[in-house]
Amino acid sequence: MSSNTNARQSWKVPASIISKRTSNPIRAIVDHIKVKPNANKSMISLALGDPTLFGNFKIHQTCTDAVSKQLHSYKSNGYPPSTGYIHARQAVAEKFTLPEAPLVAQDVIITSGCSGALDMCIGVLCNEGDNILLPRPGFSLYQTLADSKGVEVRYYDLLPENNWEMDLKQLETLIDDRTATVVMNNPSNPCGSVFRKQHLLDFLAVCERNHLPVIADEIYCDLVFSGNEFFPLASLTTTVPVLAVGGLAKKYLVPGWRVGWIFIHDRNDIFNAEVREGLNSLSQLILGSNSLVQAALPDILHKTDPAFYDETRVQLEANAKLSTDILSKVPGLKVIVPQGAMYVMISINVAEFKDIENDIVFTEKLLGEESVMCLPGSVFQCPNFIRIVFTSPPEVLQDAYTRMAEFCARHHV
Secondary structure, three states: OOOOOOOOOOOOOOOHHHHHHOHHHHHHHHHOOOOOOOOOOOOEEEOOOOOOOOOOOOOOOHHHHHHHHHHHHOOOOOOOOOOOOOOHHHHHHHHHOEEOOOOOOOEEEEEEEEHHHHHHHHHHHHOOOEEEEEEEOHHEEEEEEHHHOOOEEEEEEHHHOOOOOHHHHHHOOOOOOOOEEEEEEOOOOOOOOOOOOOHHHHHHHHHHOOOOOOOEEEOOOOOOOOOOOOOOHHHHHHOOOEEEEEOOOOOOOOHHHEEEEEEEOOOOOOEEEEEHHHHHHHHHOOOOOOOHHHHHHHHHHHHHHHHHHHHHHHHHHHHHHHHHHHHHHOOOEEEEOOOOOEEEEEEEEEHHHHOOOOHHHHHHHHHHOOOOOOOEEHHHHHOEEEEEEEOOOOHHHHHHHHHHHHHHHEEOO
16 A cells, blocks of 8 residues: 555645746736727738738748648658758758858757747756846836746846947846856847947857857848848858847748757857757657648749749848838837838827826737837837837838827927
8 A cells, every 4th residue: 555645635726836937038028018999090000920920021922832741742741850851951051051050960950930040049058046137118028938937037138329339348247157048039029120340249258258158030131122231140250159049930030830940059169968869859849840831942042033032031021121211200109210121219208298107008008009019118128219110011101100100209309
């Protein structure tokens, strides 16, 4: 007879600690907005970073044909290896390898979207009780992932007066013996900034001095506007180990296809001791990403007409210019001109408004009066800013910005 005692006298099924400490900062604020849109005006959402919503950004036919070919081949319907099909990993490596940052198939792990890549990178580098350095303002999922794993979040500031460059002096003061990694996002969500080469070199110098590995979120790689240039972080260092993440979602305009990747840019075998094997282990939690899209990666990455990328970038840049031209003329608002990606951050000078105390009130009133939805900067740890996604058709943006201008005029002192 077992000596174990069992005091289970009634039903009690609590949620796990992990689930209780998992939350989305966007939902924490937006779900508490009780204002309803103005029923007399059509709803325009400038809040969600999904380029497919309005149908004006479309994936290239080559990409859909590639998936269709795999679907009808009946050869890609089973479980792929947890790290991805080897031919898919090879295709990604060949597409993104650089002389300064070479890649082979073994340096690539295919993941369930870029968010899955981020989850694995944070999971492999951080233990409960460690701390992680995150950008402020920054993509809210970083905090969600860190919180769920019991990792302390420490924010380093991005400076709006310097096109959202990192405050490297402040960043370095945050580092201690329990700092596991730093996340660097370039081009940036939510800022739309693109870092200069020298700024990235200065950032890497901080990481080198402090022996700090980097998670480089480069999902918006190459979505940069005229006069700016994207530099993959790993191409600028021979000493700092980098886990770079990316995927199809933004550049190829298919966030729902859920294929991302991790590039293991090892330096001096620093990752080889444990991190490579750790990533292999973590990849087995969900047994890989979408098999059909993985199998189509060689055609998607290597047969898509380069004009597709140029057309996407030109369209985004035109929308960015439209946004800047109109909103920069609105009293009480200051546009930080975007340099890439699909976002713009706008400062609200609350002193110039008679009944708007902060960014959350601004977004609530704008929604209630004009049926225009944007995100308050507070969800990105950046109060008294708003973030706008400019992927809507130009006529929709024009309508939304006209309403915003009228709204600001009504509430201006």
